[in-house]
Amino acid sequence: AQSVAQPEDQVNVAEGNPLTVKCTYSVSGNPYLFWYVQYPNRGLQFLLKYITGDNLVKGSYGFEAEFNKSQTSFHLKKPSALVSDSALYFCAVRDILSGFQKLVFGTGTRLLVSP
């Protein structure tokens, strides 16, 4: 069965500094990997995905993520954090081998960007 781990409940970073939100996954075969962001009282917004090809994928709002197959990781990054990036971030995986559509989510990481 597929699973996702987000080892940090919270990440604190100062505005203007680079940020990293960590994610590791476990699947039977090759994964499709996704990052979503959740602002207070809002639904989940899609940020970016890895399907195949280049290990560095770019997404919305200046975010990017690096797929590392050997470390089974898909960390979310941004070169320069903004206060408005403060939100809850979820990593999710879909197992291609299973043939199913469901997303399996991690527990989420709260990002706090201080001015």
Added chain:
Amino acid sequence: EPEVTQTPSHQVTQMGQEVILRCVPISNHLYFYWYRQILGQKVEFLVSFYNNEISEKSEIFDDQFSVERPDGSNFTLKIRSTKLEDSAMYFCASSEWEQGADEQYFGPGTRLTVT
């Protein structure tokens, strides 16, 4: 930009009552989903729906739950006899194609409170 909408935003019901949560997926999408998020916990998959039938469901989705696409636009989740532990945020999502690479777009959620 098209988006998934959900009604109501908040539903309070008494234990044992039936509730129907409503969703309008993005109009050209073919796959529909329900997820739930119990307060402080991760987002969990409930069910996926394609071509007017359930394509996948989780262990949570027992006989108390049902889904329906009653017309060309709405997608509903019914809980027949609510329990206290059904209290959660329920998210509807949709995706364009049946291919696993497509991201799912989430609605803002319905907060269900069972008293």
